[in-house]
Amino acid sequence: xxxxxxxxxxxxxxxxxLEKDRGEDWxxxxxxxxxxxxxxxxxxxxxxxDGWLREFERPLPGGLALLVxxxxxxxxxxxxxxxxxxxxxxxLERINLLxxxxxxxxxxxxxxxxxxxxAVGRGSFPLFALLEHRAPSWMQNHTLSPLLRxxxxxxxxxxxxxxxxxMLAAFGLYLLVTDLAFGWSSTLDISATSLHRLTAVxxxxxxxxxxxxxxSLTLVEQSRFYRAAPPAEVNPELLGQWWRFLxxxxxxxxxxxxxxxxxxxxxxxxKMQLNSFASDALIAGWWQRLxxxxxxxxxxxxxxxxESREVAGGVKRLPLCPHxxxxxxxxxxxxxxxxxxxxxxxxxxxxYKVPDKQWLARTAESILRNPDDKAMIVCKGWEPPTGELADxxxxxxxxxxxxxxxxxxxxxxxxxxxxxxxxxxxxFIPSLPDxxxxxLGSPDE
Amino acid sequence: MSEHPVYAxxxxxxxxxxxxxxALTQNDAVEISPVSxxxxxxxxxxxxxxxxxxxxxVDTPGFQRPASCLEWLNRQEVSADQKxxxxxxxxxHFQGTGTFNDEVExxxxxxxxxxxxxxxxxxxxxxxxxxxxxxxxxxxxxxxLAIINPIGGEDFVDEWASALNxxxxxxxxxxxxxxxxxxxxELLQTFAQxxxxxxxxxxxxxxxLEKHRNNKLAQGARIVTELLYSLLTFSISxxxxxxxxxxxxxxxxxxxxxxxxxLNAIEQSHRREIEMLFGHHQVNSAISRLQxxxxxxxxxxxxxxWGLEKRQLVLASAGAGAAIGLVGDAAVxxxxxxxxxxxxxxxxxxxxxxGTDRLRDKLPKALxxxxxxxxxxxxxxxxxxxxxxxxxxxxxxxxxxxxxxRRDAHKVxxxxxxxxxxxxxxxxxxxxxxxRQLRRQGLGGDAAxxxxxxxxxxxxxPLAGDAGVARPANPAGR
Numbered sequence: 001x002x003x004x005x006x007x008x009x010x011x012x013x014x015x016x017x018l019e020k021d022r023g024e025d026w027x028x029x030x031x032x033x034x035x036x037x038x039x040x041x042x043x044x045x046x047x048x049x050d051g052w053l054r055e056f057e058r059p060l061p062g063g064l065a066l067l068v069x070x071x072x073x074x075x076x077x078x079x080x081x082x083x084x085x086x087x088x089x090x091x092l093e094r095i096n097l098l099x100x101x102x103x104x105x106x107x108x109x110x111x112x113x114x115x116x117x118x119a120v121g122r123g124s125f126p127l128f129a130l131l132e133h134r135a136p137s138w139m140q141n142h143t144l145s146p147l148l149r150x151x152x153x154x155x156x157x158x159x160x161x162x163x164x165x166x167m168l169a170a171f172g173l174y175l176l177v178t179d180l181a182f183g184w185s186s187t188l189d190i191s192a193t194s195l196h197r198l199t200a201v202x203x204x205x206x207x208x209x210x211x212x213x214x215x216s217l218t219l220v221e222q223s224r225f226y227r228a229a230p231p232a233e234v235n236p237e238l239l240g241q242w243w244r245f246l247x248x249x250x251x252x253x254x255x256x257x258x259x260x261x262x263x264x265x266x267x268x269x270x271k272m273q274l275n276s277f278a279s280d281a282l283i284a285g286w287w288q289r290l291x292x293x294x295x296x297x298x299x300x301x302x303x304x305x306x307e308s309r310e311v312a313g314g315v316k317r318l319p320l321c322p323h324x325x326x327x328x329x330x331x332x333x334x335x336x337x338x339x340x341x342x343x344x345x346x347x348x349x350x351x352y353k354v355p356d357k358q359w360l361a362r363t364a365e366s367i368l369r370n371p372d373d374k375a376m377i378v379c380k381g382w383e384p385p386t387g388e389l390a391d392x393x394x395x396x397x398x399x400x401x402x403x404x405x406x407x408x409x410x411x412x413x414x415x416x417x418x419x420x421x422x423x424x425x426x427x428f429i430p431s432l433p434d435x436x437x438x439x440l441g442s443p444d445e
Numbered sequence: 446m447s448e449h450p451v452y453a454x455x456x457x458x459x460x461x462x463x464x465x466x467x468a469l470t471q472n473d474a475v476e477i478s479p480v481s482x483x484x485x486x487x488x489x490x491x492x493x494x495x496x497x498x499x500x501x502x503v504d505t506p507g508f509q510r511p512a513s514c515l516e517w518l519n520r521q522e523v524s525a526d527q528k529x530x531x532x533x534x535x536x537x538h539f540q541g542t543g544t545f546n547d548e549v550e551x552x553x554x555x556x557x558x559x560x561x562x563x564x565x566x567x568x569x570x571x572x573x574x575x576x577x578x579x580x581x582x583x584x585x586x587x588x589x590l591a592i593i594n595p596i597g598g599e600d601f602v603d604e605w606a607s608a609l610n611x612x613x614x615x616x617x618x619x620x621x622x623x624x625x626x627x628x629x630x631e632l633l634q635t636f637a638q639x640x641x642x643x644x645x646x647x648x649x650x651x652x653x654l655e656k657h658r659n660n661k662l663a664q665g666a667r668i669v670t671e672l673l674y675s676l677l678t679f680s681i682s683x684x685x686x687x688x689x690x691x692x693x694x695x696x697x698x699x700x701x702x703x704x705x706x707x708l709n710a711i712e713q714s715h716r717r718e719i720e721m722l723f724g725h726h727q728v729n730s731a732i733s734r735l736q737x738x739x740x741x742x743x744x745x746x747x748x749x750x751w752g753l754e755k756r757q758l759v760l761a762s763a764g765a766g767a768a769i770g771l772v773g774d775a776a777v778x779x780x781x782x783x784x785x786x787x788x789x790x791x792x793x794x795x796x797x798x799x800g801t802d803r804l805r806d807k808l809p810k811a812l813x814x815x816x817x818x819x820x821x822x823x824x825x826x827x828x829x830x831x832x833x834x835x836x837x838x839x840x841x842x843x844x845x846x847x848x849x850x851r852r853d854a855h856k857v858x859x860x861x862x863x864x865x866x867x868x869x870x871x872x873x874x875x876x877x878x879x880x881r882q883l884r885r886q887g888l889g890g891d892a893a894x895x896x897x898x899x900x901x902x903x904x905x906x907p908l909a910g911d912a913g914v915a916r917p918a919n920p921a922g923r
Binding site for chain 2: 023026034038143272275276279280281292296298299300380384386410
């Protein structure tokens with residue numbers, strides 16, 4: 001029985017712990033939880049919760065079992081004391097049936113009805129409302145507060161059931177060790193027939209099951225007494241016959257309703273506890289992480305060079321170079337506009353087309369023949385610079401004259417894309433000898 | 446050779462190789478730079494299921510000197526069956542020398558058995574210069590797939606497809622920045638065609654990815670439902686002092702601001718959870734602030750005693766009076782015809798009604814167990830549910846569909862009306878009804894489950910304008 005309270009406490013603690021993980025990477029959480037789960041072997045759901053909390057938070061605080069046990073014991077003693085008080089009598093007095101019915105049966109039965117109303121109805125009930133109002137704010141806004149409320153209800157039902165058990169135990173003990181003599185008495189004009197009618201109604205559930213536990217009219221009439229009158233000679237055995245009726249009343253109107261409502265609330269709580277693994281976002285996510293295979297990414301640790309320094313700008317005007325190298329294979333559509341610009345801006349220049357590797361050495365040789373002449377390499381700006389280009393640049397390097405790189409933008413390409421591609425060229429220049437300058441074209445081109 | 450499938454993602458520099466790796470391994474930690482040549486060392490990215498590697502991708506440096514490399518390979522005339530050995534000889538010759546560093550890094554995993562995924566940019570024109578790279582890859586003899594990555598458009602895709610079909614057994618168009626989950630899955634299936642021996646591994650990887658995604662969808666739906674419940678039931682209260690009666694109106698704007706602040710904090714926390722769920726660590730969501738006006742809020746002044754509000758107190762005192770009256774009726778054997786009960790109920794109710802107002806200020810503080818308070822919220826506007834759903838669904842769907850290859854700050858375009866507009870009237874009514882039930886039943890009720898299912902369906906739907914890009918680049922492709 002302790003389990004049900006422990007489960008609620010475990011779920012609350014788990015939820016509080018998972019709140020801390022809200023902003024954490026799901027993948028990492030899954031790796032952590034799944035690897036822990038795989039190391040556990042076959043175990044129950046609740047043991048998993050307990051074990052996980054022990055591993056990643058803290059164990060459930062002790063004392064919960066002691067608290068529940070103490071409350072139960074106190075309730076049992078209180079129930080025992082109530083019946084003990086009702087049945088205690090002096091030698092010449094009789095036990096007042098009406099008091100017994102009012103305090104021993106009607107009282108607990110009405111409390112049970114009120115409890116039932118509070119549990120089923122949606123409105124707040126004074127006791128619970130008070131508890132809720134006094135609860136810490138995290139508990140009030142807790143998504144598990146319905147579960148905690150239900151746990152409190154189950155605990156109250158268990159306490160009440162033990163109270164009823166205490167009553168039953170006391171009644172049994174008194175039956176066994178004393179000769180109980182019941183009677184009824186009233187200053188008001190209540191007839192024996194009225195009381196008999198009432199007892200017949202109360203005994204209706206067991207009238208066929210145990211007819212002896214239904215008081216007869218004779219019994220009702222003969223057990224009436226007047227406190228002020230001298231003790232009448234009555235059959236002592238007759239006055240004790242009420243015990244069957246009272247025992248059945250205790251069982252049917254006190255113990256059975258409590259037992260049923262306790263079982264019902266336990267069932268509801270159990271259902272809620274299990275539902276939390278599917279309905280509570282954090283707990284369900286946690287459970288899913290344990291149950292599903294963990295998909296993880298792993299990156300090999302390597303040291304990349306990182307981005308090179310980019311030159312801030314380059315030359316603003318087209319350099320008037322007598323040597324122009326056309327790097328790569330250009331289609332007529334790509335080369336045409338560039339050729340036009342070169343022809344219009346540079347009066348005379350030598351063009352070297354370098355479609356493939358075999359032309360590289362020859363071109364370099366030609367350029368280096370006139371080391372004081374400026375040279376410009378026209379490249380496809382939409383392609384990134386490569387090592388082969390860098391090698392060529394180095395092969396025609398000159399300390400005396402600047403060299404230029406012109407990455408030509410692709411016609412029709414959006415400016416932001418051109419700008420992004422130019423970043424590679426800006427980063428490329430620092431890797432070349434100092435004589436190299438970048439020309440990125442001018443707006444009128 | 447590894448038992449699991451390994452693919453080397455190769456190509457010219459700056460063609461989106463790292464983006465393809467990031468998208469396929471769903472790893473936003475893959476370094477992606479707009480500047481070419483930042484990858485100098487081949488790096489392995491593994492997709493693991495419970496520790497077991499399902500798929501491994503090798504992000505390689507781009508070809509820097511393909512023409513020189515091919516020239517070296519061609520220096521010695523070899524027959525077709527010796528070409529792979531010649532490539533191996535190239536690696537052995539230049540490894541550790543600093544020459545052809547990128548080519549060695551690139552070719553090493555391929556010669557170790559990795560399948561080839563050659564990435565080109567479909568928005569830039571094809572040029573014969575690329576043929577040196579493709580020829581080198583052909584020399585390796587490994588299974589080859591070409592991916593046309595339309596980084597900035599599809600202008601030259603056909604040109605590329607025609608050329609690539611000459612060198613590659615499979616050619617696919619795949620945009621790592623926009624590809625949906627289905628497109629990822631299709632690409633994995635293409636890998637299986639590339640290396641039939643690894644079909645089982647790849648099928649397992651695809652199934653694991655699908656299950657993983659479904660789990661995330663379910664979790665995403667739970668988070669959104671919890672957020673919806675939290676926001677729909679959110680209220681703030683403040684104890685009211687007697688002296689504050691006149692100042693309530695003046696304090697109201699501050700209270701509304703505080704309400705909005707807390708509302709946004711709740712939303713922000715759930716949004717972060719969604720981002721973490723879908724593995725976006727570097728996302729910088731920019732979403733407009735959730736703002737609720739005073740007119741849309743419940744605004745109540747509550748008074749409670751022993752935890753009960755006035756109406757409940759009146760009912761309780763009427764009940765108590767009736768119970769006392771009932772005892773009286775019982776005492777006279779029912780001869781009073783229940784007048785005791787009736788009278789007790791009326792007297793109890795009246796004294797509850799009249800007494801509470803007098804009592805509330807006169808009780809000693811210790812006995813009050815209750816107080817006057819000003820309660821703001823929850824939001825009473827029925828459209829609020831659509832606002833919350835619109836924002837959270839738009840965000841969650843954007844995160845779910847956002848490629849792990851993207852590195853731009855993510856600004857989710859939120860239009861709260863979109864969800865409402867896309868829904869039929871009947872669906873809207875259903876959502877309203879479910880949200881009302883959610884308020885009442887809480888997260889453990891059936892309404893929460895129904896909403897979760899609905900949200901999961903919504904999340905699973907592709908985003909509007911999702912480009913169907915994982916398709917064969919050329920129907921006639923080999």
